[in-house]
Amino acid sequence: MRTQLIRKLGVPLLAGSMVLSFSASATEGLYSVEALLDADVYDADGQEIGEVEDILLSDDMSIHSLIIETGSLLGLGGREVVAERGTFTVRVELEDDNEAFDDIDYEVHMEATQDAVKALPEYNEGWWNQTKESLSQAWENTKDTSQSAWESTKEATSSAWHNVREGVDNMGDKAKEATNNN
Secondary structure, X not given: OHHHHHHHHOOEOOHHXXXXXXXOOOOOOOOEHHHHOOOEEEOOOOOEEEEEEEEEEOOOOXXXXXXXXXXXXXXXXXXXXXXXXXXXXXXXXXXXXXXXXXXXXXXXXXXXXXXXXXXXXXXXXHHHHHHHHHHHHHHHHHHHHHHHHHHHHHHHHHHHHHHHHHHHHHHHHHHHHHHHHO
């Protein structure tokens, strides 16, 4: 179902939605979510620590986080952790410059050491609910702040317009007086 959803959405990894590093010849501007799933993940020391299990998108369809399965042996006993955008880079691995688009492999490189990766939050229902609530609250705060800023701007603009209009009227009165006195 996940693969069908990804294919139906046709969701590329948007270059602006996460830090990506590529060799100059490999940069294409379009990246496959399907190809990123199951990509090998490496820590800051270059040690393989797991693979991409899932990709979480935010409301604007940008990458929010990668779910990385660490410490598993043959798919058993692993732990799923959340790596938020900005804590990793994605690299394209090409064996030669002429590979077909379906032969591209990705590697995910974490900025964290293996110990720091172990400290990442576990991907579970509690994390999901807390993150969902935090994002919802951030949106509400943004709406409230934006509305307040809009009201303040509207009041300031109205006041400025009133002051300009009074200033023009005063200038007109002074011009009439100067004309009448001459």
